[in-house]
Amino acid sequence: MEGDPALRLRVFDLNCWAIRYLSKRRQERIQLIGDMLRQEDFDLVLLQEVWSELDYSDLNVKLGGCYPFSHYFRSGVIGSGLCVFSRFPILDTLLYQYSLNGYPYMLQHGDWFCGKSVGLVIIKISGIIFNIYVTHLHAEYCREKDAYLPHRLVQAWELAQFIRHTSKAADVVLLGGDLNMHPEDVGIRLLRGWTGLRDAFAEATRFEGCEDGCTLVPNNCFTDKSELLPFPLGIRIDYILYKAISSFMVKCEELKTTTGAAPGMDVPFSDHEAVMATLHVQRQGQAAGATLTTAEPMLADVVTEARTEVGVGLRAAQQQRYSSGRMALLALLLLLLQAMAALGALAGLDAGQPFPKLSFCLLAFLAIGILLLATGLHLFHTMEVKMLHSTEEQMRMVLQTLQERP
Amino acid sequence: MEGDPALRLRVFDLNCWAIRYLSKRRQERIQLIGDMLRQEDFDLVLLQEVWSELDYSDLNVKLGGCYPFSHYFRSGVIGSGLCVFSRFPILDTLLYQYSLNGYPYMLQHGDWFCGKSVGLVIIKISGIIFNIYVTHLHAEYCREKDAYLPHRLVQAWELAQFIRHTSKAADVVLLGGDLNMHPEDVGIRLLRGWTGLRDAFAEATRFEGCEDGCTLVPNNCFTDKSELLPFPLGIRIDYILYKAISSFMVKCEELKTTTGAAPGMDVPFSDHEAVMATLHVQRQGQAAGATLTTAEPMLADVVTEARTEVGVGLRAAQQQRYSSGRMALLALLLLLLQAMAALGALAGLDAGQPFPKLSFCLLAFLAIGILLLATGLHLFHTMEVKMLHSTEEQMRMVLQTLQERP
Numbered sequence: 001m002e003g004d005p006a007l008r009l010r011v012f013d014l015n016c017w018a019i020r021y022l023s024k025r026r027q028e029r030i031q032l033i034g035d036m037l038r039q040e041d042f043d044l045v046l047l048q049e050v051w052s053e054l055d056y057s058d059l060n061v062k063l064g065g066c067y068p069f070s071h072y073f074r075s076g077v078i079g080s081g082l083c084v085f086s087r088f089p090i091l092d093t094l095l096y097q098y099s100l101n102g103y104p105y106m107l108q109h110g111d112w113f114c115g116k117s118v119g120l121v122i123i124k125i126s127g128i129i130f131n132i133y134v135t136h137l138h139a140e141y142c143r144e145k146d147a148y149l150p151h152r153l154v155q156a157w158e159l160a161q162f163i164r165h166t167s168k169a170a171d172v173v174l175l176g177g178d179l180n181m182h183p184e185d186v187g188i189r190l191l192r193g194w195t196g197l198r199d200a201f202a203e204a205t206r207f208e209g210c211e212d213g214c215t216l217v218p219n220n221c222f223t224d225k226s227e228l229l230p231f232p233l234g235i236r237i238d239y240i241l242y243k244a245i246s247s248f249m250v251k252c253e254e255l256k257t258t259t260g261a262a263p264g265m266d267v268p269f270s271d272h273e274a275v276m277a278t279l280h281v282q283r284q285g286q287a288a289g290a291t292l293t294t295a296e297p298m299l300a301d302v303v304t305e306a307r308t309e310v311g312v313g314l315r316a317a318q319q320q321r322y323s324s325g326r327m328a329l330l331a332l333l334l335l336l337l338q339a340m341a342a343l344g345a346l347a348g349l350d351a352g353q354p355f356p357k358l359s360f361c362l363l364a365f366l367a368i369g370i371l372l373l374a375t376g377l378h379l380f381h382t383m384e385v386k387m388l389h390s391t392e393e394q395m396r397m398v399l400q401t402l403q404e405r406p
Numbered sequence: 407m408e409g410d411p412a413l414r415l416r417v418f419d420l421n422c423w424a425i426r427y428l429s430k431r432r433q434e435r436i437q438l439i440g441d442m443l444r445q446e447d448f449d450l451v452l453l454q455e456v457w458s459e460l461d462y463s464d465l466n467v468k469l470g471g472c473y474p475f476s477h478y479f480r481s482g483v484i485g486s487g488l489c490v491f492s493r494f495p496i497l498d499t500l501l502y503q504y505s506l507n508g509y510p511y512m513l514q515h516g517d518w519f520c521g522k523s524v525g526l527v528i529i530k531i532s533g534i535i536f537n538i539y540v541t542h543l544h545a546e547y548c549r550e551k552d553a554y555l556p557h558r559l560v561q562a563w564e565l566a567q568f569i570r571h572t573s574k575a576a577d578v579v580l581l582g583g584d585l586n587m588h589p590e591d592v593g594i595r596l597l598r599g600w601t602g603l604r605d606a607f608a609e610a611t612r613f614e615g616c617e618d619g620c621t622l623v624p625n626n627c628f629t630d631k632s633e634l635l636p637f638p639l640g641i642r643i644d645y646i647l648y649k650a651i652s653s654f655m656v657k658c659e660e661l662k663t664t665t666g667a668a669p670g671m672d673v674p675f676s677d678h679e680a681v682m683a684t685l686h687v688q689r690q691g692q693a694a695g696a697t698l699t700t701a702e703p704m705l706a707d708v709v710t711e712a713r714t715e716v717g718v719g720l721r722a723a724q725q726q727r728y729s730s731g732r733m734a735l736l737a738l739l740l741l742l743l744q745a746m747a748a749l750g751a752l753a754g755l756d757a758g759q760p761f762p763k764l765s766f767c768l769l770a771f772l773a774i775g776i777l778l779l780a781t782g783l784h785l786f787h788t789m790e791v792k793m794l795h796s797t798e799e800q801m802r803m804v805l806q807t808l809q810e811r812p
Binding site for chain 1: 483499768
C-alpha cells in the first residue's frame with residue numbers, strides 16, 4: 001500500500017451483542033468473530049457491545065498477530081462496549097461520553113448504566129490522517145412511542161459536534177457503529193447534514209448482503225421476530241459513514257453485510273449483521289474543503305425538526321422534575337407531621353391511647369424512602385432539563401447562523 | 407484592529423464565587439463585576455462559578471452593549487458555572503464534562519453536583535481563529551492529604567487531551583480558569599507539558615498586582631485566613647495560558663491581578679483575584695508548528711509522576727469498590743436471614759414466643775437501607791475505577807510513544 005497514490009481500506013463494523021450472562025451463546029460467538037477477523041484480514045475493525053473486558057482481552061490475544069494495534073474504551077458503570085482493532089498504529093485516542101443516555105430507574109433497558117459514548121482513534125496510513133469514530137447510541141425500544149427519542153437526538157447532536165470539532169486536521173473521517181436509527185430518521189439526517197458524512201450503503205458501487213442493507217433481519221435466529229413484524233425485510237441501524245476533509249477523495253467501492261448464519265455455521269456472529277466496506281482513498285488536485293452534503297435550507301429544516309423533538313423532551317423532563325420535586329416535598333411534610341405526633345405522644349397528649357409503634361415506624365420508613373427516591377429523581381431530571389435546554393439552544397444558534405447566511 | 411497585522415487582545419478571567427444563598431454579598435458583587443467589565447471594555451471575559459443562570463442573565467443584560475456575544479455552559483445538577491462574554495462573534499461552542507469529579511456523598515464539598523467541565527468557544531478576529539477554553543477543576547480542600555488529587559489529575563489530563571484534539575485548526579489557543587493547582591503542581595506541569603501552553607504570568611513583559619501573581623490572598627476579606635497560613639503571600643491557582651499553533655506568535659505584554667478590594671470600594675469582586683492579560687498576536691513568516699514547551703524527557707518524567715498518583719487513586723478506588731460490594735452482600739445476607747426467621751414464625755416454629763414485630767421491621771429497613779446505599783456506592787466506585795484505569799493506560803501509551811521516539 002505504501003507509495004501507492006490510491007489506498008484501499010477494508011473496514012469491518014459489528015454490534016457484537018456480548019452481554020455477560022444474558023446474550024445467547026456469547027463465548028462461542030466471540031470465538032467465531034475472532035476466527036473470522038483473523039481469516040479475513042481487514043484493515044480496521046470497529047466493534048460495539050463488547051461489554052466484558054475479558055471478551056476484549058480474548059479477542060486481543062487472538063487478533064494480536066493480524067491487528068497489532070487496538071483500543072478498548074472504558075466508561076460508565078458497565079463500560080462503553082466500544083473497541084477498535086487496527087492493522088496500523090493508533091496515534092491517539094479520545095472518548096466523549098454523551099450527556100444524556102436514558103434513565104437509571106429503567107433497569108429493564110439498562111442503557112443508563114452503559115455510559116454510551118463516542119470513541120475516537122487517530123491513525124495515519126501512507127501519510128493520510130484518518131479520524132476513526134466508533135459509537136453506539138441509545139436503543140429504540142418502541143418505535144410508535146419512542147420515549148428515548150430526545151435523548152438519542154441529543155446524542156446524535158453531540159456526536160456531530162464532537163466529530164466537527166475534533167476532525168479539523170484529519171484527511172479522512174470515518175464513523176462506524178450502531179446508531180439505532182433508521183436511514184430516514186431525523187437523527188441520521190441531522191448527523192449527516194451537520195457533519196457532511198456520506199452513507200457507505202447509499203454510495204457503494206457494489207453491494208452484497210441483506211436486502212436494503214438491513215442489519216437487524218428476521219432471518220437471524222437471535223432477533224425478536226415480533227419487533228420486526230412491521231419491517232418484513234428488517235431494519236438498517238448499523239452504519240459506516242465517511243467523508244474526505246482536505247485534498248482527498250473517498251469512494252465506497254463495495255459494501256457487504258453478513259446474512260444471518262454464515263455458510264457452514266449454525267450460529268450468526270450476533271443478533272446484528274456486520275457491515276463491511278471497501279473504501280478507495282485518493283489524493284486529488286485541489287482541497288475539497290469541509291463541504292456539507294445537505295444543502296443549507298434543507299439542513300435548516302432538519303435542525304428545526306430535531307429541535308422540535310428536543311423541545312418535546314424538554315417539556316416532559318420539566319414536568320417530571322416538577323412531579324418528583326412535589327413528591328419529595330409531600331414526603332417531607334409527612335415526616336414533619338409524624339415528628340409532631342411523636343412529640344405529642346411523648347408529652348403525654350395521647351390521652352392514654354396506646355401509641356401504634358409498628359405502624360408509625362413503617363410509615364416513617366416509607367416517607368424516608370419516598371423522600372430519598374423523589375430527591376434523587378428530582379436531581380436527575382434537573383440535569384436532564386439542563387442538557388436538553390442546552391442542546392435546544394445550541395440548535396437555535398445554528399439555525400440563526402444558517403438563516404443569516406446570504 | 408481590522409487590517410492591522412498585529413492584534414492586541416485584552417482578556418479577563420475570574421472565579422466569581424457566586425453560590426446562591428451561600429456566597430457573601432453575592433448580588434452586590436455580581437453588580438460590581440458587571441459595572442467594572444462595562445467600564446474596562448475587555449475583548450474577552452472568562453468567568454467561573456456563575457452557578458445561577460439568573461446571575462448570568464443579569465450580567466448578560468448589563469454587558470449586552472459592550473460584549474454582544476456570550477455563552478453559558480450548562481451541565482450537571484447545579485451547572486458548570488462557566489460563561490464567556492466576547493466583543494467578537496462566537497462561531498461555535500462545545501462542552502466536555504470531566505469523567506471524574508469527586509464523590510456524590512461528599513455533600514459538604516459539593517463538587518460532584520456541579521458537573522465540572524471545560525467549555526470551548528471559537529472566535530475569529532481579523533481572520534485569526536482563536537480557540538478559547540474556560541474551565542474550573544476540582545477544589546483542593548486539604549493540601550497535606552489531598553483525597554481529590556487523582557480526580558484532579560484525571561481532569562487535567564482530559565483537559566489537555568480535549569485541547570489537543572479540538573485545537574488543530576486554531577491559530578491561537580487560550581485557556582483561562584481556576585485550575586485549583588499551584589504553579590509547580592504535577593497537574594499544571596502535565597497540562598502545560600502535554601499541550602505546549604505557556605503561562606501568561608511567567609511570560610509577561612510587565613506585571614502588576616498581588617505578589618507572585620497570587621489569586622487567593624490573605625488580603626482579600628472573603629478568603630479563609632487559616633487555610634492560607636502556610637502561604638503568607640497567598641497562592642496562585644487562577645491562570646491564563648496560551649499558545650500559537652500555526653504561523654502566529656503570541657506574547658503577553660502585560661499581566662495584572664486585582665488586589666483585594668478595588669480602590670474606593672469596601673468589597674472585592676470575589677474571594678479570588680481576577681487575572682487580566684494583554685496579549686499581542688502577530689503573524690510570522692514560518693509556521694511555528696505545535697511545539698511542546700517541555701522537553702520530551704522532562705515530559706516523560708511528568709507523565710510518569712502523574713501516572714503514579716493516578717495509580718494510587720486507582721488502588722484506593724478498587725479498595726472502596728470492594729468494601730462497598732462486601733457491605734451490600736452482608737446486608738443482603740441479613741435480609742435473607744430475616745426472611746427465614748419470618749417464615750419460621752409464620753410456620754409456627756417460634757415455640758409460642760411473641761414475635762418482636764417492631765425490632766424486626768426496624769432491622770429489615772436498616773438492612774434495605776444499607777443494601778441500597780452500598781449498591782449505589784459499589785456502582786459509583788466501579789465507574790471511578792474504570793475512569794482511573796483508562797487514564798492510567800492512556801498515560802502508559804503516551805509514555806511508550808515518548809520513549810520510542812529517537
